[in-house]
Amino acid sequence: MVTDHRKLPRRRGEALNAAIFQATLDELAEAGYAGLTMERVAERARAGKASLYRRWPTRIELVMDAVYHVLPVPSSVPDTGSLRTDVLAALREAARLLSGPAGEAMRGLLSEALADEARAAAFRRRSHGLGRSLMQEITRRAVERGEIDASAVTPRRLDAGQALLRQHFLFAGPPIPDELIVQIVDEVVVPLLTRR
Amino acid sequence: MVTDHRKLPRRRGEALNAAIFQATLDELAEAGYAGLTMERVAERARAGKASLYRRWPTRIELVMDAVYHVLPVPSSVPDTGSLRTDVLAALREAARLLSGPAGEAMRGLLSEALADEARAAAFRRRSHGLGRSLMQEITRRAVERGEIDASAVTPRRLDAGQALLRQHFLFAGPPIPDELIVQIVDEVVVPLLTRR
Amino acid sequence: MVTDHRKLPRRRGEALNAAIFQATLDELAEAGYAGLTMERVAERARAGKASLYRRWPTRIELVMDAVYHVLPVPSSVPDTGSLRTDVLAALREAARLLSGPAGEAMRGLLSEALADEARAAAFRRRSHGLGRSLMQEITRRAVERGEIDASAVTPRRLDAGQALLRQHFLFAGPPIPDELIVQIVDEVVVPLLTRR
Amino acid sequence: MVTDHRKLPRRRGEALNAAIFQATLDELAEAGYAGLTMERVAERARAGKASLYRRWPTRIELVMDAVYHVLPVPSSVPDTGSLRTDVLAALREAARLLSGPAGEAMRGLLSEALADEARAAAFRRRSHGLGRSLMQEITRRAVERGEIDASAVTPRRLDAGQALLRQHFLFAGPPIPDELIVQIVDEVVVPLLTRR
DNA sequence: CTCTAAACGAGACGGTACGTCCAGTCTTCGG
DNA sequence: CCGAAGACTGGACGTACCGTCTCGTTTAGAG
Numbered sequence: 001m002v003t004d005h006r007k008l009p010r011r012r013g014e015a016l017n018a019a020i021f022q023a024t025l026d027e028l029a030e031a032g033y034a035g036l037t038m039e040r041v042a043e044r045a046r047a048g049k050a051s052l053y054r055r056w057p058t059r060i061e062l063v064m065d066a067v068y069h070v071l072p073v074p075s076s077v078p079d080t081g082s083l084r085t086d087v088l089a090a091l092r093e094a095a096r097l098l099s100g101p102a103g104e105a106m107r108g109l110l111s112e113a114l115a116d117e118a119r120a121a122a123f124r125r126r127s128h129g130l131g132r133s134l135m136q137e138i139t140r141r142a143v144e145r146g147e148i149d150a151s152a153v154t155p156r157r158l159d160a161g162q163a164l165l166r167q168h169f170l171f172a173g174p175p176i177p178d179e180l181i182v183q184i185v186d187e188v189v190v191p192l193l194t195r196r
Numbered sequence: 197m198v199t200d201h202r203k204l205p206r207r208r209g210e211a212l213n214a215a216i217f218q219a220t221l222d223e224l225a226e227a228g229y230a231g232l233t234m235e236r237v238a239e240r241a242r243a244g245k246a247s248l249y250r251r252w253p254t255r256i257e258l259v260m261d262a263v264y265h266v267l268p269v270p271s272s273v274p275d276t277g278s279l280r281t282d283v284l285a286a287l288r289e290a291a292r293l294l295s296g297p298a299g300e301a302m303r304g305l306l307s308e309a310l311a312d313e314a315r316a317a318a319f320r321r322r323s324h325g326l327g328r329s330l331m332q333e334i335t336r337r338a339v340e341r342g343e344i345d346a347s348a349v350t351p352r353r354l355d356a357g358q359a360l361l362r363q364h365f366l367f368a369g370p371p372i373p374d375e376l377i378v379q380i381v382d383e384v385v386v387p388l389l390t391r392r
Numbered sequence: 393m394v395t396d397h398r399k400l401p402r403r404r405g406e407a408l409n410a411a412i413f414q415a416t417l418d419e420l421a422e423a424g425y426a427g428l429t430m431e432r433v434a435e436r437a438r439a440g441k442a443s444l445y446r447r448w449p450t451r452i453e454l455v456m457d458a459v460y461h462v463l464p465v466p467s468s469v470p471d472t473g474s475l476r477t478d479v480l481a482a483l484r485e486a487a488r489l490l491s492g493p494a495g496e497a498m499r500g501l502l503s504e505a506l507a508d509e510a511r512a513a514a515f516r517r518r519s520h521g522l523g524r525s526l527m528q529e530i531t532r533r534a535v536e537r538g539e540i541d542a543s544a545v546t547p548r549r550l551d552a553g554q555a556l557l558r559q560h561f562l563f564a565g566p567p568i569p570d571e572l573i574v575q576i577v578d579e580v581v582v583p584l585l586t587r588r
Numbered sequence: 589m590v591t592d593h594r595k596l597p598r599r600r601g602e603a604l605n606a607a608i609f610q611a612t613l614d615e616l617a618e619a620g621y622a623g624l625t626m627e628r629v630a631e632r633a634r635a636g637k638a639s640l641y642r643r644w645p646t647r648i649e650l651v652m653d654a655v656y657h658v659l660p661v662p663s664s665v666p667d668t669g670s671l672r673t674d675v676l677a678a679l680r681e682a683a684r685l686l687s688g689p690a691g692e693a694m695r696g697l698l699s700e701a702l703a704d705e706a707r708a709a710a711f712r713r714r715s716h717g718l719g720r721s722l723m724q725e726i727t728r729r730a731v732e733r734g735e736i737d738a739s740a741v742t743p744r745r746l747d748a749g750q751a752l753l754r755q756h757f758l759f760a761g762p763p764i765p766d767e768l769i770v771q772i773v774d775e776v777v778v779p780l781l782t783r784r
Numbered sequence: 785c786t787c788t789a790a791a792c793g794a795g796a797c798g799g800t801a802c803g804t805c806c807a808g809t810c811t812t813c814g815g
Numbered sequence: 816c817c818g819a820a821g822a823c824t825g826g827a828c829g830t831a832c833c834g835t836c837t838c839g840t841t842t843a844g845a846g
Contacts, residue, residue, distance in 0.1 A: 010797050010836065034307050039827055048798045053829065111230045111304040114369045128367050156360060156383045163359035164352060170366075171324050173310045187352045188388060195387055212819090235806050244820040249808065402792055402841055426699050431832055440793045445834065500699040503622050506761045520759050548752060548775045555751035556744060562758075563716050565702045572744075579744045583783055584776060600811065600822070627801055636824045641803065787846085797836070803828100810823070815816105 017069075020045045020052060024066035028101050033063065033108025060112050060119060067105045068126055071097060077134055083142040087189050090134050091161055091181045098166070099174040102127075107170060131162040139193060148193045161189040213265075216241045216248060220262035224297050229259065229304020256308050256315060263301045264322060267293065273330055279338040283385050286330050287357055287377045294362070295370040298323075303366060327358040335389060344389045357385040409461075412437045412444060416458035417493050425455065425500025452504050452511060459497045460518055463489065469526055475534040479581050482526050483553055483573045490558070491566040494519075499562060523554040531585060540585045553581040605657075608633045608640060612654035616689050621651065621696020648700050648707060655693045656714055659685060665722055671730040675777050678722050679749055679769045686754070687762040690715075695758060719750040727781060736781045749777040 011019060023045035027036045038059055042049045056062035078089035097103065106127050113123040135158040142148045164184045169176055219241035223232045234255055238245045252258035274285035293299065302323050309319040331354040338344045360380045365372055403411060415437035419428045430451055434441045448454035470481035489495065498519050505515040527550040534540045556576045561568055611633035615624045626647055630637045644650040666677035685691065694715050701711040723746040730736045752772045757764055 012796065012837075016797085032307075032311075037827055038829085042798095046798075048796095048800095049829080050799090050831090051797065054796075057829095107310075108307040110366050111228070111307055114303075115228075120367075120369070124367050154379070154383045156379050159360060159363065160356055160384055163363040164355060166363060167355065167359040170306050171316075171320050173316070183350070183352050187350045188356055191388060191391055192384060195391060233806060234808085238820095242820095244818085245806095245808080246810085246821085247819060250818080253808095404791060404842070408792085424699070424703075429832060430834085434793095438793075440795080441834080442794095442836085443792065446791085449834095499702075502758050503620075503696040503699055506695075507620075512759075512761070516759050546771070546775045548771050551752060551755065552748055552776055555755040556747060559747065559751040559754060562698050563708075563712050565708070575742070575744050579742045580748055580780060583780060587779055587783060604823080625801060626803085630824095634824080636826090637803075638805085638825090639823065642822080645803095785846100788844095790841100790843085792839100792841070794838085794840105795836100796838100797834105799833080800831105801833100802831075805826105805828075807825085807827105808823105810821105812820090812822095814819085 016045075016047060016051065017055070020047060020055075020062075021066040021069045023047075024062055025070060025101050028063065028066075028104050033104055036063065036108075038062070058112075060109060063105050063109065064113075064123065064126065067102045071100065071102050077137045079141065083138065083147050083193065084185060084190050086138040086141070087135070087161060088181065088185050090131075090138060091165055091184060091189075092178070094131060094162065094165055095169075095176040095178075095181060098169045099176060103169060103174060110170075132158055135159075135161070142193070152193050152195055157189075157192045160192060161185065164188060212241075212243060212247065213251070216243060216251075216258075217262040217265045219243075220258055221266060221297050224259065224262075224300050229300055232259065232304075234258070254308075256305060256319075259301045259305065260319065260322065263298050267296065267298050273333045275337065279334065279343050279389065280381060280386050282334045282337070283331070283357060284377065284381050286327070286334060287361055287380060287385075288374070290327060290358065290361055291365075291372040291374075291377060294365045295372060299365060299370060306366075324358075328354055331355075331357070338389070348389050348391055353385075353388045356388060357381065360384060408437075408439060408443065409447070412439060412447075412454075413458040413461045415439075416454055417462060420455065420458075420493050420496050425496055428455070428500075430454070450504075452501060455497050455501065456515065456518065459494050463492065463494050469529045471533065475530065475539050475585065476577060476582050478530045478533070479527070479553060480573065480577050482523075482530060483557055483576060483581075484570070486523060486554065486557055487561075487568040487570075487573055490561045491568060495561060495566060502562075520554075524550055527551075527553070534585070544585050544587055549581075549584045552584060553577065556580060604633075604635060604639065605643070608635055608643075608650075609654040609657045611635075612650055613658060613689050616651065616654075616692050621692055624651065624696075626650070646700075648697060651693050651697065652701075652711065652714065655690045659688070659690050665725045667729065671726065671735050671781065672773060672778050674726045674729070675723070675749060676769065676773050678719075678726060679753055679772060679777075680766070682719060682750065682753055683757075683764040683766075683769060686757045687764065691757060691762060698758075720746055723747075723749070730781070740781050740783055745777075745780045748780060749773065752776060 023041050027041050038049060038052055042052050078086050080086050080089060109123055114120045139153045143150045161184050168180060219237045223237050234245055234248050238248055274282050276282050305319055310316045335349045339346045357380050364376060415433050419433050430441060430444055434444050470478050472478050501515055506512045531545045535542045553576050560572060611629050615629050626637060626640055630640050666674050668674050668677060697711055702708045727741045731738045749772050756768060
């Protein structure tokens with residue numbers, strides 16, 4: 001960090017938020033979720049601990065906000081003209097996200113986010129719901145194009161690709177080989193949906 | 197102090213191991229993996245902390261051993277005569293295991309076990325490999341019976357059921373509804389393998 | 393929010409001063425000097441902290457002002473016609489003051505007021521000088537009446553009664569038994585001054 | 589306690605105690621009682637905070653023990669052959685003690701030690717009782733020598749010298765001029781006791 | 785009576801210290 | 816003489832205050 005905040009006017013509101021988010025992501029990258037402490041985040045952001053706790057009662061909230069602040073939900077659904085390439089693009093984007101701070105955060109949050117239902121819901125909404133709605137849109141288009149039959153689309157089948165991708169990431173860590181993604185698409189996702 | 201009024205004789209070796217394992221599982225159930233500390237496990241087992249560290253350098257090892265001690269790998273592969281019921285039985289057994297201490301442990305270990313590769317490998321072997329080899333045996337028999345074609349069997353397809361089951365457990369927690377398992381089998385696993 | 397629903401009008405100047413003094417004395421009574429904080433005084437007085445600091449740079453000043461605002465120096469010197477009863481009245485009044493907020497304040501200020509000489513002087517002037525000048529007036533009258541000899545009056549002797557009273561209060565706390573005051577007067581103060 | 593460096597195991601506790609006491613006295617000298625913190629004492633002694641709190645629940649206890657550890661009650665009562673010189677010696681010794689860490693500690697403890705009666709009693713025993721018993725021994729000898737009359741000795745008169753000395757120290761701080769001590773002895777203590 | 789500058793309440797800010805809990809190491813002593 | 820018990824250093828926890836500051840709002844007093 002370059003600037004010395006003692007000389008500068010005190011940061012408030014969004015400016016302070018941004019500094020804390022950056023410090024959180026830096027710590028996440030250096031120490032991992034398990035090694036991330038409020039103390040060090042505060043020190044790194046040159047902020048008081050109270051300023052952190054005033055905004056986020058636990059590191060769970062802090063990390064979730066920090067990750068999704070710099071990595072907002074990518075709203076653009078790939079539209080390449082065929083089911084296979086759409087799914088391939090979607091899973092590659094998911095793999096890219098997992099390889100960054102969002103992945104490290106997700107892994108750590110799994111063991112803490114389920115403590116109360118409100119947190120768990122927020123966690124699922126951000127990490128999980130994304131993939132589902134993406135696949136819904138992709139398959140909707142494929143049905144429209146006549147590529148697949150609507151009856152082949154079920155919730156479990158929409159989740160299968162994400163589940164395989166995440167299982168690999170969670171148990172083997174990054175990076176995720178592209179060959180794996182291709183296999184998931186060609187051996188699992190496409191066959192499941194194109195079955196007559 | 198002159199006399200030691202402790203009722204129990206000092207435990208050593210396996211007797212102490214067993215007490216520590218039990219304390220570990222109790223703490224896992226009460227506080228979860230994130231809330232489990234060596235300190236409390238030692239206190240609960242009426243043991244010194246050094247006795248824990250001498251045996252297990254980290255809580256990762258301790259928890260893995262404790263879980264594996266009471267929940268040894270079920271070596272019996274279901275053999276019901278049909279692919280569908282075999283897979284159903286296997287996933288139901290996996291779901292049962294996840295709903296107990298092994299599930300809580302797995303969730304927590306995800307964020308710590310990847311730190312060094314030796315640990316990660318041991319972790320994968322116990323938690324992950326299990327499902328894979330089970331499915332290999334089940335599909336081998338189905339091929340023998342002529343129920344499915346050998347060419348339909350690929351690593352990704354063998355993993356798909358486990359991945360969907362675990363994704364649900366990790367993000368939603370226990371209990372795992374049996375309806376979900378049936379859907380996974382009938383909409384994903386069986387179609388993938390019986391496709392001609 | 394658009395409207396301000398506070399019932400009370402904003403206080404300024406003396407009205408605010410008075411409210412702060414009252415809050416200070418209340419906190420002094422509840423938490424003692426050691427437990428008194430600017431934060432709580434401000435909250436209790438429904439004032440901003442800056443309003444306190446604008447007037448009193450430290451809690452030392454605040455407490456001294458608050459105490460002597462409600463307990464102004466009693467200017468009336470007892471005049472009962474005899475040395476013994478004059479001194480008795482003076483010490484009883486001193487004991488009464490010590491048993492209230494002034495006593496609690498004095499006890500706490502001892503450990504902080506000496507930091508810089510200006511504060512120390514102000515502190516001595518208000519807490520200490522009082523007794524001395526009272527005794528000077530009392531003995532002056534006794535000399536005039538021919539009750540005692542002027543040569544018997546020395547600074548140490550004038551202080552002896554106050555010193556014994558305060559030593560008891562500081563080390564034993566309130567209340568101060570009246571019997572003690574009588575003993576101080578009859579066994580120490582009067583004998584010292586009436587010695588021929 | 590006399591330690592034997594050859595065989596007796598120098599308990600980790602006692603060596604640590606000594607280091608903590610020294611750090612406490614250093615902090616007392618540098619920052620004063622009001623500026624003394626458990627945090628800094630621990631850091632200075634290279635000890636963990638828990639090691640401090642395990643022994644002394646509050647800084648009151650810590651400071652009292654530390655001061656008492658290096659400044660044990662001087663058991664030798666001055667015996668110079670005359671009341672005046674005995675008292676002079678006793679008050680000079682008291683003044684010497686007050687000018688060191690014991691004085692700084694006493695000043696600070698006044699505002700906190702009275703919180704509960706057990707602490708207050710311990711505080712009085714150590715700081716206050718000392719002077720009283722010394723004076724009792726001195727006057728007992730003077731009575732034996734026929735220098736003074738036993739009927740002249742009362743608790744208040746025994747306390748008068750200490751009270752004047754302490755009042756000066758508490759309100760004016762160190763150093764205590766020797767001239768003051770001489771005045772206290774010649775104008776107050778001796779006249780009070782030698783009165784016929 | 786209006787306008788403006790000061791005073792005000794509220795509370796966020798960067799910090800320090802609190803007293804507690806736990807990690808991982810090291811010492812003591814009992815079996 | 817090994818190993819159980821637990822004291823040790825160190826560090827993070829989440830909270831309370833410190834003294835400073837910014838933000839709007841009120842209010843007194845000058846024009």
